[in-house]
Amino acid sequence: MSLPREIALNAKAWPFEEARKLLARYGASKPKKGYVLFETGYGPSGLPHIGTFGEVVRTSMVRRAFEQLSDIPTQLFCFSDDMDGLRKVPDNVPNRELLAQYIGKPLTQVPDPFGTHPSFGEHNNARLQAFLDGFGFSYAFKSATQMYKSGAFDETLLKMLRHYDDVMKIILPTLGAERQATYSPFLPICPRTGIVLQVPMVARDEAAGTVTYRDPETETLVEVPVTGGHCKMQWKADWAMRWTGLEVDYEMAGKDLISSVELAGKIVKALGATPPEGFNYELFLDQNGEKISKSKGNGLSVEDWLTYAPDESLALFMYQQPRRAKRLYFDAIPKAVDEYLTYLDKVASEPAEKQAENPAWHIHGGQPPAGKVPLSFAILLNLASVVGANDAAVLWGFISRYAPGTTPENNPLLAKLVQYAGVYYRDFVAPTKKFREPTDLERTALTELAEGLKALPAEADAEAFQNVVYEIGKRHPFPELRDWFKSIYEVLLGQPQGPRMGSFIALYGRDNSVALIDKALAGDLLAL
Template identity: 70%
Template sequence: MSDTDMREIAMQAKAWPFEEARKVLARLGGKKPEKGYVLFETGYGPSGLPHIGTFGEVLRTTMVRRAFEMMSDIPTRLFAFSDDMDGLRKVPDNVPNQELLAQHLGKPLTQVPDPFGTHDSFGQHNNARLQAFLDSFGFEYEFRSATECYKSGEFDQALLDVLRNYEKVQNIMLPSLGEERRKTYSPFLPICPETGIVLQVPVVELNPEAGTIVYEREDGKKVETEVTGGKCKLQWKPDWAMRWHALGVDYEMSGKDLTDSVKLSGKICRALGSRPPENLTYELFLDEQGQKISKSKGNGLSMEEWLTYATPESLANFMFAKPKTAKRLYFDVIPKQVDEYYAHVRSFDGQEPAKKLESPAWHIHNGQPPKDVPPLSFSILLNLASVCNAEDPSVLWGFISRYVPGATPQNNLALDKLVGYAVRYYQDFVKPTKKYRLPVGKEVEALQELKARLDNMPEDADGEAAQTAVYEVGKAHEFDNLRDWFKAQYEILLGQETGPRMGSFIALYGLRETSDLIDRALKGEDLSA
């Protein structure tokens, strides 16, 4: 299929990244911007380390960027912008040498010593962590530092525009503030030449022609300073607007908690003479209890935790789905996301071009999903680990190599990774919650018959044959709802309320092994041992 044909299909694609990309294309009217490219931006506050929200924002923005590139030849760039000139407001709980940081509260992050001792400043340390973080996932981006933009003069013209439109900015901001804050609020935050602290002080005089302001310190002294050259920075919302104006940002998404900030910054951007970027407001993640995830509370799931139990691609699959819908981000979502991701990859090649553009696999891999897809699901590996009480991947491989002839950890790398994830997940989350029960009533006779059927099957019977036997036994023993029969097997044999397709599990675990497992359950033995 030609590039022209694919572009036509992309123009009609319904996946949300294409919908967002069409907003950008409509903004441009099909013409290349004066700056020569379309600018996508993501923001990062380097007072803390990169986290799962950082990953999600860069990933989703990249998906929109790639969708745009399917529809247009206009060059694109993605800036990962660090607000590293922001003053250090409090000492983070998760860093060393906190006493050292406490001595530098209020200073720009790039003027605060690095508590880790690896960089010239705390801001530079976290910036390096951000770049290493993004590089590890293969993101294509350009890192930009607020400190460098302010001090190099790149923001000078935009800062002078803020000064010339000072009253307009104030008229936008003041109604959003409390009464006390209104009395002293100014969009400009001077950097004290004596202490290096970012000051929140009243501005008493404006000199737009000279490019200066006069502010009043706490001791009553009035000081004149230029607003350019890094001698002042802006308050958060005016700063965001000024950045859009200075850089010509065309697209930036943000969380629902910044909805009001987007509106105010958009008004300020217009007051400066620019059009604010196209925006997608994404919903925030929820924890196990349905509460909003908070970095300070530590609820929810971290990047490191997800990647301990599953692949980055499974997390990308989670991020792709319904960004405007609030979703629980907790350990129990991992197995489903892993299996959904591989299901999308597995079905990709057989789909029509239009369907491929709707697939998460296209957006996760920019149209080139991998070919190495595990022949077993994460869920069934979890159940195998469960019945084996596995502590080591080699235990599972003993069964896998029989089920998938010729399979080894060396020639099935994707499967080997999945096995390792499954063992870790089982040990940490499944094993502590397992609760077996004894069979009761007609369950006893049903299990006896199932055991007998398995014993009489040929060694090479496949999963479909085993599934048929399970189904027929359930019908023969008149379970009102076959789900009750399946649930009974899960609770009695696996110690859990849900489980795999039993035929597939039996084929993987083995007919004789399953028969022995049923026998032990009928005798009342401890299956958790």
């Protein structure tokens, strides 16, 4: 569903705010290369992690927003820095002893410890592309190794050589005295060892397009071209070289790279080019509040999340408050799923100005699917908790009674959620369930609740059941009404939080709910 351009021009959602930067950059004029270029960068020294996905999905959202504002074509490059030297052996790979022998060599020259690809860099590149393809991203993959060796960067590398002193003046003040003495923006690939060297330059020949360094082991002078993959750039200079050579228009970066973005931007300007637009997002934290690292493998992975929830819920997590640090752990999953379902349910019927602010519009690139999921994920989790999570057919028995005509075939998203609910319950809810006996106050209120439910028709709707629960809670001296609901969850479901009880009772059934209360009052749930 495309948006009227006037609405897109005034939308407050952050992807539109970012897209308007690019509109101001070009207006209606197409750049010389023929398209607006979005880029994301990836360092394949470790396995792809969830932050990589976050950067691509957010950049894609800005790209789609820009396409609502302009008719200029767009492209997205996903660029792998696979020519970087291997700095250390990641903690979460097999055959670590094998990799230890290749420290310092380009990642595309390091054997693949998994044994599936010619090199470690190519293995991780394949992993990256596989999960990006799984999400349906539209992008072109770019390998640093291929770009350097093919000569695609040669013109810009020679320009960097001509502006060598300007680049040094920008970078050296940011370094300590010891590093200043050895720094060079060019990193020769040693012809003798194949290692990416970090050595000072002894001489430069702009006409020949070469640099000369002293081999740190043999003490001999070695002259190498800066083109053709014989050298690569230090990463901050490399970023600027890439922005210049590819004419990148937009690239995001984490908050920890703000100073590096500014530095690379200065180098781009020294080369006579224009730095890309972009913004700095906050980093993801694990459950301990520590930064997620691809080499450590801490925190949630893409695969972890997708074991328990659909990819749209992960995209929503990425969309929300990108400038705020968020803890990324398993407890965030159910909330994200239900928030996504709420947004998806609203978007089709909203006016265009509301759609522009709805995360579901951005998650689906302006084409959110039709259909409604009649149940929240929280309710499915609690249903799985009560009836057992091992048999999806049992859950569907309750669902088909609650929402007649709903089947796995005509509601595939709900079918996925039923499967996810079973897995999530098995791994995270069941191990922590702990039923308790009701207090005298709770026993009296629960007894009244059972009688109140019996007084209603079995086919009463969720609102009628909710009103009974609410009124009984109000009649009894609970400190606060939420204490009454908390007691229901702890006594009947064995957990401190739970669903909207009216909806749960309507789904589980009046008679089944009364029987559950009777079991709790008899102490039968304590043995579960």
